Amino acid sequence: MMIEKVPSSTFVAPTGIEIASLAERLGDGYAVGELEPEEVREEYLDTFEWRLLISGRALARSGRRYRLFSADGTLLGEGRGPRKKRPFWWNFQEGPLRDDLIEDADIRALCPKLQLVRHRRFFQLLNEDEKTVLRLRLERTIIPAGASGPADICHLHLTGIRGYDQEFQTVLQLMREDGLEEIPNGTHFLVPILARAGIDVDSHGSKTAILLPRDISIRGGLRQAGLAVLSDIRRNLPGTVDDIDTEFLHDLRISLRRTRSLLSIFAKKIPGEQGRHFRAEFRWITQTTGNVRDSDVYLLQEDDYRKMLPTVLHPGLTGFVRGMREYRNREFRSMRKSLKSQRFTRLLGQWQHFLENLPEEAAEEAGLCRVFAARAVKKRFRKLIARGEDLGPDSPPAALHALRIEVKKLRYLLEFFHSLFPPEEVELLIKHMKKLQNNLGEFNDLSVQQVMLGTFRSPGRNGEPQQALAVAAALGGLMTRLFERQQQVRGEFEAIFADFACAENRELVQTIVRAGGVGPPGEAAGRR
């Protein structure tokens, strides 16, 4: 690129600011013109974890008119869209707007986040030839009282015109002299508005980061990690129950599995009866969510499945999808019952109470969490390598499945305790693990899918043998394709595992473990 971007700048302005008087202050035949003002009542939509905002976008709608903006408030596209309260990208008509949403929203629903009224006035600074040399936009945003707000904010945006830098700089200087507060360049235009509306964007990630102080006790570590993961469960629960999109359940299940993993890592710190109770109850709730998640996975793959099959088998696939939807609806109702049950609510309450009231012991007596964590990592890694090395080309799928669980356990360990370990090494190890996890994960998914497709009973009403036959043919076709793919994935396993078991990773683990304080005497790192 040879041509520079035009400069722009935004200020917080007093509501009554006068733009017309700028002309006199500039002198020399300048004038200020005003264009048609605009008043819109809009609702801003974003995914649960604000993916649009994070990627520098904003999606607004008034009625069924949708507008997509960039971070600096430039209109990127507009068009009519779905009436649905929480639309997905696939509810939009094909076009540039939809293409943008595919990328940023992916499979997440676009949820209403805040409503506001925007009064926008557009001005242009004209030179002696009546040429526009600077654009000004005065934007007053009113957030009605409600869940967020009320608030009333006024911003002044300056946008330069290429080749008329001097005018831009002069006006910029005047605004600074007037003492207007400048919003740092590159700030997303919604950010100050959200701040004024009291909406905290940062608390919406799908996973809470667990940051442990270096010398925390084992119990302290359990408490902090447990509460962080519990907050993930709670955050994803309403969206799962309301069935807003499939990611809520997916993330909920991850946090349930992470909780179960904590229960097993810290088994010794959770005494007998209580430990058994938590383990059993969290296993129960995780299992009640399994069928819905599995059917979500099939339904999300509909397009991929379609591509795997010749056209003649497509009607059969459609029948399968219809049956799958019915099955999912049934399973969802029963899952929702469990998630809303007293039993589950009580479980979360007890778990929180337990974590918050863990008796604090002196760290020396109880041991340091980092020493404990380092030992666990060392043990897991060793076990994982041993299990993997035992595998041969003829090992049954169950053996790979067991290895997959081992890898996952190590992954969780590293995620819980990463703040106690050297960050670069942990990051690198996790990066290397991902390849292995992907291979094992895909292998396992393909097994599960084949079993499920093989036992799927077509919902075809009685007297529709034709339909049942079409579905069976489609499923047969799919299973063949999935089997072929699985063979391929299996064939890649040996090399991927050998890569993972390499000396470099062994050394990475050594370094990580040593930093935790496990190793030959004298080498114990830390004690700052």
Added chain:
Amino acid sequence: MNTLAIYSSKGGVGKTATAVNLAYTAAISGQRTLLCDMDSQGAASYYFRIKPKKKFNSEKLLEGEIARNIRGTDFPGLDLLPAHFSFRNLDLVLNRLAEKKRRQVLTGVFAPLKDDYDVLVLDCPPNLTLLSENIIEAADNLVCPVIPTTLSLIALEQLLKLFGKLDADKGKILAFFSMVERRKSMHLAMMEKYSKYPLFLKTSIPFLAEIEKMGILRQPVGATARLSPAARQYDKLWQEVWERSRR
């Protein structure tokens, strides 16, 4: 980047009117567009109320120092490289260069802009000189307004001859009838006779008071009235040019 030169060796045939309105239409339809005013008279620059920067001149242009001289018009997506009075000497400067290089100078000047713009429109002065040869070299297409009169057609024939001499691709030429007055029988007769040649586009631009008035209003016809007859006719011309130029 598609480079379109609006060219005729004859004066007053509607080159500047075409360049200004086509560039505007291109920008409105979403193409990042740069209009280069190659005529020292600066008529295109005048229509957009843009004056060149003081330090700009023909040497700077030929040295490729254009990025910092480009200015934004009042319309999003449309920039303009204003003409400078010194452009009247462009041919003199070109003539001083080595024989081998002097036909490709403009090509080299515009090449670095290829990532910044989708469309380059050149408003050319009425010449048949070394500058014209540079333009023929640099442009993907020459859009040539032809008033349906004998004199105008002679200019087109001269251009074809020059193409022959330079061994350039005549398929680059897209001619169209400009300033057409349907009540003039000579216009109708000439159009009847020549429109069958494939080098002529189907769209023509009639003689319209609205286009003449651009000199007073100083903006493209579409900016004054988006759906006026003249604006629609330039939309049509743009669509046909765009389609032909991408073949």
